[in-house]
Amino acid sequence: MPYSLKGRNVLVTGGSRGLGAVICEKFAAEGANLMINYASAKNKAEELAGKCTKDFGVKAAIVQGDVGVAADCARLVQETVKQLGGIDVLVNNAGWTRFAKFGDINDLSHDEWDKCWHVNVMSQLCLMQEVAPLFNANPDGGVFLISSSIAGISCAGSSMGYSVTKAAGVHMMKCLASTQGPKIRVNAILPGLLLTDWESIVQTRTKSRPLTIAGYEVH
Template identity: 30%
Template sequence: MNDTPGAEGRQDPTTRHPRPEFPQQDQEPPGWTGAMDPPPDHGEESYRGSGLLKDRKVLLTGGDSGIGRAVALAFAREGADIVFTHLPSEAGDARETARLVEDAGRQVFAVPCDIREEEQCRRLVERAVTEFGRIDILVNNAAYQMSQPEGIGDISTEQFDQVVRTNLYGMFWLCKMAVPHIPRGGSIINTTSVQAYKPSPHLLDYAMTKGAIVTFTQGLAQMLVDDGIRVNAVAPGPVWTPLIPATLPDTKEFGKQAPIGRPAQPAEMAPAYVFLASEHASFITAEIMNATGGTPLP
């Protein structure tokens, strides 16, 4: 017990959330939240908003679960209205995200969309503009990975294409199509990864795309700064989301490699996105916010 004055409100970050070893669990991609043990924390009981994003209009990809759900919840509780994407197979998880946004008193539109397809990206941007008239914040969060422990020889062209088209093509198309609808003071936030700097061999193609997102973010930020649009990215370390049991062969030790000794919960990522989207970050662009649980990055 810590008797230091005021210490009752503090929490040890190494033990705040579950630590491995976890039960072994396997799901078919893209995975779903309800089957996970322990269940992910998206901030349902903990996130408290303070009006940082009041009346902002948001387009968010991959909002059905994981980091995307946590970001949708936090943005809504900060006062934002949201259009978010999900795959058709993720409709159940998407309904829960929509409920959380609605419970915060904000507008929400859950849109089935495969961002690997250019025309679907175009229709998505048109839907957001139709509903809101503008896009204040674009969050490119949707991603795909698949572990191949035996190396590059087991990465099929089909897998490589799915990873690259999801992680890079979709982001590129959505930025290109959304920028004309983002007013001065708007923001783009991309999701990269610790894998961009410290690639795991079994995630070679995924890590490659996350490195490209860092470069894209920094270049686009310089391109758009004169338009008053900031572009940044968040680089998470291991995060406990449905993508993990759906794409990794061993979940028992997941996150143990982080110096903090556990994976992040999605709720621990959302504040970084809120900060970068808010006026508190008005002098911050072309930056990568690292949230790796203690893994040093450049």
């Protein structure tokens, strides 16, 4: 039987702009209610929530939080349940990187490596720990989706820290998928460069030098 999204409650982290905003609109178009997480772009989150409600007639709320902080991960799930009445799907789209010379192992600081790790890897665990009991209590279980990157399966990307942590995130997905079923379905999407908010960033940086992103050199 097809899994209908109509009336489902969906939390999208990093949902206020770029790929996250596209994900939110696609879910809303299928009739899903949304909790849109943002880190700092509150105005964009509010605009998107209003648009989804107006265009698709769904309930849409916003919540601030940093998925690199364990307590925030728990709060995002709790707020989703509080404001939407439950949670059926969690899309962990939030991620962090800083453009750096890929082969320079000193370009990223240890603090930046730590931030990559907490946002891109540990957030998966922290969110799953909070949402798993709720998914298991749902009659239809739940869906846990991870926005990864082809940088996680190639030695390339915006930085070595990003590539390494995206690879770890893919393995985390496999571990969660093999252990958290049968009611929790886990998967990851590994896109390349998407022409959303990243397009202007890439164009700005490539004016001065070629930039390799997820295995492709952009000039």
